[in-house]
Structure formats: C-alpha cells, structure tokens
Amino acid sequence: MIPNGAPNGASSSTSAAPLPLHRAARVEDAIHNVIERRLRRRGWKVAVTAYTGYGASMTPEQPGWVRVLGRVLLARIDPKPAKRLKKLRGWRSFTAVSVNDALVRIEAGGRTCEVRCDRGGFIDTVVEADLAPGWATVTLRVEDSAAVEAPVRIIDPDIRFGVVSDVDDTVMVTALPRPMLAAWNTFVLDEHARASVPGMAVLYERLVNANPGAPVFYLSTGAWNVAATLTRFLSRHLYPAGPLLLTDWGPQPDRFFRSGQAHKRASLARLADEFPNIRWLLVGDDGQHDPEIYAEFVAEHPESVAAVAIRHLSPTQAVLAGAFPSPADSSKRVPSGAQRWLRAPDGAGLWRLLRDTEIL
Numbered sequence: 050m051i052p053n054g055a056p057n058g059a060s061s062s063t064s065a066a067p068l069p070l071h072r073a074a075r076v077e078d079a080i081h082n083v084i085e086r087r088l089r090r091r092g093w094k095v096a097v098t099a100y101t102g103y104g105a106s107m108t109p110e111q112p113g114w115v116r117v118l119g120r121v122l123l124a125r126i127d128p129k130p131a132k133r134l135k136k137l138r139g140w141r142s143f144t145a146v147s148v149n150d151a152l153v154r155i156e157a158g159g160r161t162c163e164v165r166c167d168r169g170g171f172i173d174t175v176v177e178a179d180l181a182p183g184w185a186t187v188t189l190r191v192e193d194s195a196a197v198e199a200p201v202r203i204i205d206p207d208i209r210f211g212v213v214s215d216v217d218d219t220v221m222v223t224a225l226p227r228p229m230l231a232a233w234n235t236f237v238l239d240e241h242a243r244a245s246v247p248g249m250a251v252l253y254e255r256l257v258n259a260n261p262g263a264p265v266f267y268l269s270t271g272a273w274n275v276a277a278t279l280t281r282f283l284s285r286h287l288y289p290a291g292p293l294l295l296t297d298w299g300p301q302p303d304r305f306f307r308s309g310q311a312h313k314r315a316s317l318a319r320l321a322d323e324f325p326n327i328r329w330l331l332v333g334d335d336g337q338h339d340p341e342i343y344a345e346f347v348a349e350h351p352e353s354v355a356a357v358a359i360r361h362l363s364p365t366q367a368v369l370a371g372a373f374p375s376p377a378d379s380s381k382r383v384p385s386g387a388q389r390w391l392r393a394p395d396g397a398g399l400w401r402l403l404r405d406t407e408i409l
Contacts, residue, residue, distance in 0.1 A: 051114040052175055052323045082149075095148055096124040097172075097189045099199030100276050101292045103264065104175075105324070106182050108206045113179040115157050115201050118292075119172040119189050120273060121148040147171075148191075157187035157201075169297050171273065182262065184290075202264055202292055209326060210260045210355060210408065212253060212291075213317065215333040216269035219360055220249050221282060245286040246360065248396025255400060256330065257289050259409045264327075265291035268316050270309030273297060310338055317346045321353040328355040330408060332399075335392075336362045355408055356389040358399045 097119055104115035123146045147170025154163050158178030166172050178187070182205035186198040204211075217223040222244040257263050265288075271279065273295045280293065296312045320329065331346070331354060333339025343357045391402040403409060 051112065051177055052116070052319070093123040093125050093146075094194060095151060095192045096122055096194050097153065097191050097197045098122055098277075099189055099197045100273070101280070101290070102187065102199055102201040103266075103292045104178065104180065104201055104203050106203050106205060107179050112177050113158065113203070114175055115178045115180065115187060115203070116175050117155055117157065117172060117187055117189070117199060117201070119153070119197075119199055121151040121153065121166045121170040121172070121191050122146060123148060151191050154190045155187060156190075156196075158185075171297060200290075202290075204264050204324065204327075205262050206326070208260075208262045208264070208324075209328060210263045210330070211324070211327045212256055212263065212265045212330045212332060213320065214253070214265065214267050215339055216267055216271060216279065218246070218334045218336050218362065219332060219339075220246055220253075220267070220286075220288060221279075222246060241285075243282055245282075245288075246395060248398070248400065249360075250286050250288045250396070252396035252400045252403075253289050254287065256403075256408070265289045266294060266320065267291055268294045268313055269296075270312060271295050310342060313338075313342050314345065317342070318350070321346075321350045325353070327353070329353055330355050330358060330403075332358045332360075334360040334362055356391060356403070356406065358391045358393075358403065360399070361392045361394050363394065 098121075100118035100120070102116050102118045105111075105113060107113035148166065149168050149170065151166050151170070152163055153166060153172055154161060155172075155174075155176055157176050158180045160176070160178055162176050164172060164174045172189070176187075180201070180203045182203050185201050185203055187201055188196045188198055190196045214220060253265060257265065267279070267283070269279070276293050276295055279295075283290070294312075294316045296309065317331075320327075331339075331343045333343060340357075340359055343354075343359075347354050347357065389406065391399060393399045393402060
C-alpha cells in the first residue's frame with residue numbers, strides 16, 4: 050500500500066471539502082494575490098523549486114513509491130547573467146513569492162501524473178514509481194517553465210536502520226529561540242558564517258558507513274524558505290545527504306501560526322508508518338523540546354527506535370537557546386525503557402557512547 054497523507058503544505062490526491070480558512074490565512078492570501086498580479090505584469094514567470102524527496106522501492110507486497118516535495122514560485126527572468134553574491138544573507142530566502150493552485154506535472158520512474166500545489170505553492174504528494182534503491186531523480190514542470198529535477202532517496206526494503214536528526218543546535222549552531230539572536234542568525238548572518246556543531250558530521254558519516262544504505266533525515270521546525278541554505282550548509286560541512294523535513298512558517302489554514310512540535314511529532318509518526326521495518330536513531334539537543342518529543346515517540350513506537358542521542362548543551366548554550374536545564378530536570382527527561390538514551394556535549398562524545406552498541 051502506498052503511503053498517503055502529508056502534513057504541512059500537502060498536495061493530496063484525495064478530494065475533500067475544503068475547511069474555512071483562518072482569518073490570518075485569508076489576509077495573507079489577499080496580500081499575496083496583489084503582489085503576484087503585479088509581478089506577473091512585470092514579466093515574472095512561474096518556476097518550480099525542487100526539494101529532496103524520498104521513497105521506497107517495489108516489493109512483492111507493495112509497489113514502489115516516492116514522496117515528491119517542491120514549491121511553485123515566481124521568478125524574475127533576467128537576460129543578463131546574474132552576478133554571484135559574495136555574501137548570502139538569510140533574509141533573501143524569505144523574499145520568494147509563491148503561486149497558488151498551480152498545476153504541476155510530475156514524471157517519476159517512467160510514469161506521469163499531475164497535482165496542484167496548495168495555497169502556499171507547496172507540492173507534497175506521494176506518487177507510484179518503480180525506482181531502484183539509492184539516489185534517483187524525478188522531474189517537475191509547471192506551465193511553460195523548464196523542467197526541474199528533484200533528487201529522491203529511495204530506501205531499500207532490506208534496510209533496518211536510519212537516522213533522524215534535528216538541525217538547530219544539533220548539527221548547526223543557531224542559538225535559538227531567543228528572538229533577537231534568532232532573527233540575526235536567520236535573516237542577517239551570512240550563511241557561510243554558520244558554524245557546525247563539533248563532531249556531528251563525523252558521527253553521521255561513521256553511522257552510515259557502519260550501516261550501508263541507512264537513510265539520514267533532517268527534521269527541523271525551520272521554514273522551507275531556508276531549504277537551499279540548509280542543503281548547502283550540510284554539503285559544505287560534509288554531512289551525509291538526506292531529505293529535509295521542514296515547515297511552512299506562514300499562517301496556516303486552521304491557525305495563525307504553525308506548531309513546530311506538532312510538525313515534528315507528525316513527521317516522526319509518518320516515518321514510522323512508511324518504514325515499519327526501520328529502527329531509527331533519534332538525534333537532538335536538550336535546548337528545546339527534543340527529549341520530550343522523542344520520549345513520546347518511544348512510548349508510542351518502541352519498535353521503531355534503536356536509540357536516542359541527545360546533545361547536552363552547556364549552561365551558556367542552554368541560556369542562549371532559551372532553556373534552563375538542571376540535573377533534576379535532565380533526569381526527568383530521560384525515561385526508563387529498553388531504548389538507550391545517550392547524552393554528550395558533541396559528536397565525539399556521542400560516538401564514544403555509540404561505538405560499542407549494536408548500532409555499529
């Protein structure tokens with residue numbers, strides 16, 4: 050059975066009566082329509098931005114499938130070659146203008162289907178496709194724009210281990226969520242100045258080398274606007290390539306603002322449903338809600354968890370991240386159970402705790 054349903058910006062193949070939009074969403078759509086009309090009159094064209102997707106290869110029990118992710122945006126067509134920016138500020142990622150309800154043609158594994166993006170321009174749909182395990186591509190096209198290839202990670206049905214990693218303060222130092230620091234890191238700081246958490250890239254590389262074919266998913270409450278920035282960051286710091294699971298930061302159909310914790314819970318539950326034979330190493334930090342979210346997932350899906358690895362923030366880092374951990378609080382966050390809960394301040398420390406386990 051092909052997985053169905055997609056939280057946050059989903060484009061589903063099943064039809065249902067639309068629910069009334071939240072007032073904030075209606076206001077956003079009205080402003081957005083005005084901007085879109087003006088930009089179209091100025092010659093801006095529709096284009097597709099492809100995100101990394103994932104899927105599973107065919108088995109005797111079910112056909113192969115791919116979760117296709119992307120976004121339809123307006124882009125300026127400039128005949129002059131653009132100059133390469135020496136500094137890439139984060140605010141540039143948030144100036145994109147999306148297109149509502151555009152028809153997108155998807156070609157995957159020799160099959161073609163059409164879906165419509167949602168009100169934020171997002172494409173998030175599952176299509177049937179017979180692709181070999183490993184990295185592959187699917188093609189997305191909208192209107193008369195050029196076709197865009199989206200990388201997809203196809204997971205072998207024999208794989209039994211994978212990694213789900215938080216991003217902020219787990220692989221990248223961000224000092225979230227204090228408002229001023231968050232705004233500086235997200236909108237002002239040059240992306241090349243972002244620092245990697247020591248030892249984490251080496252840890253992930255060792256994990257995938259010890260488990261050939263193991264997928265790595267990067268689960269974050271960050272906006273899809275920063276997907277390209279995060280992808281470049283991960284590549285620049287030699288993290289294993291893998292799909293990003295991000296969110297839409299704008300007003301939601303049913304609420305003023307998205308829930309980051311709900312996004313993480315839904316994404317973990319979806320992975321457990323899509324890959325019931327994989328046991329995940331859940332990696333996060335104790336600056337925010339990762340321990341609580343992972344504990345809930347362990348309780349609900351113990352068979353889907355190999356271990357939980359938490360990066361323990363120093364007192365200074367915890368304060369910058371808006372948390373005030375104490376020994377008592379830390380002990381409460383680590384539930385008892387069969388799954389291992391490992392804590393260390395960096396990747397090297399987590400590696401020392403993991404290297405003698407069955408995971409390696």
